[in-house]
Amino acid sequence: MNCPGCQSPAAEQAFDKRLGGQVLLDVCHACHGVWFDAQESPQLSAAGVLQLFREMHGKRSARTQLLHAMKCPRCREVLSRTHDMARDNRFQYFRCPSAHGRFITFFQFLREKGIVRSLSARELKELKKHAQLLQCSDCGGPISLAQDTACPACHAPLCILDPKAVGVTLDDAKKAAAVTGAVLAPAVAAQLLMDTLQMDGFFRALDAQAQQASRAAGNPPPPAPSENSHGVDIVETVSDGVDLIDLGMDALFSVVGGIGDLF
Ligand SMILES: [Zn+2]
Ligand SMILES: [Zn+2]
Ligand SMILES: [Zn+2]
Known part of the structure; x- marks a missing residue:
């Protein structure tokens, strides 16, 4: 259809x-x-x-x-x-x-x-130190962290995968797998995953992605902040924004994808 x-x-x-x-x-x-x-x-x-x-x-x-x-x-x-x-x-x-x-x-x-949760005000403040431009996880539109705390196009809030909820889902899948005799995710994998999905892990991933983008672009000098008519600093960004949910999913599959076919 x-x-x-x-x-x-x-x-x-x-x-x-x-x-x-x-x-x-x-x-x-x-x-x-x-x-x-x-x-x-x-x-x-x-x-x-x-x-x-x-x-x-x-x-x-x-x-x-x-x-x-x-x-x-x-x-x-x-x-x-x-x-x-x-x-x-x-x-x-x-x-x-x-x-x-x-x-x-x-x-x-x-x-x-x-499975996702909204960012706290403190996390949002911290996030701004690591990224300027995000991509809306719902509609894919740009979100400029200098002005927006939600998607200006579809109003979806900024969200990340909730490590606890992902852990619970993995756990439930594990229990169900035990009944049917399928391959189990070792507990250590779930723990590792939860650590990766914490905000610190996110910021490391964001920084790594920014460095990679900068290397790919031939190390251009950092863009100079300019001022718009409202006197607000705007940093021109070369790459498309980061989708926080995609980043979390990358982390999820980098951990569980490495332990064999779990699901
Ligand atoms: Zn109908
Ligand atoms: Zn469609
Ligand atoms: Zn949106």
């Missing part, structure tokens, strides 16, 4: 379900969105959630913009934007008025599952 979010062809793929079996989801790599038929979202197992991480992160590309009026792939009715709350996280999705299912972006899905 075509993705309701952007009308690109979406791939139907099987993911592990709670209590065994598989559920088919329509995954769109163009706009980073997923179509869940009615009741499919709560049915994903922890391993299924991790499979979806691997799928979305592994095939990520520049994002196609979402349509203003999305239509239900089953009945063609216009999907209605719905705001919801799960574990203190606000998230949104687009649902069919006749309950055929819903479309959600991968970022909003992570919000729903409580």
Whole structure:
């Protein structure tokens, strides 16, 4: 079927379900969105959630913009934007008025599952020392840390993967794997992962990425801050901004990807 979010062809793929079996989801790599038929979202197992991480992160590309009026792939009715709350996280999705299912972006899905958390004011302040430009994890638009604390285009907050929530998901997947006799993630891997995902690890990764970009550009001199009409310093940035969730996913798969095929 075509993705309701952007009308690109979406791939139907099987993911592990709670209590065994598989559920088919329509995954769109163009706009980073997923179509869940009615009741499919709560049915994903922890391993299924991790499979979806691997799928979305592994095939990520520049994002196609979402349509203003999305239509239900089953009945063609216009999907209605719905705001919801799960574990203190606000998230949104687009649902069919006749309950055929819903479309959600991968970022909003992570919000729903409580796997990402917003940055604290202190972390935001610290982040500004390491990066000027970020890429919105939801729409892919630029976020200038000098002016913005959320995406100016889609209003998504700045989020990082929550190491605790990732640890819990890994743990759940491990327990379920123990029942079916699948390969287990050693506990040390989960610990290592949690350390990597802490803010310090993020800042090291950000700095490393900035250095790499600077080397790739032939070590140009650091850009001189200029002033705009409001008297605010602007630093011209050569590279596109960093997506904090992508950075976290890189860390996740650098750890779990190295221990064999876990999921
Ligand atoms: Zn799409
Ligand atoms: Zn429908
Ligand atoms: Zn955005």
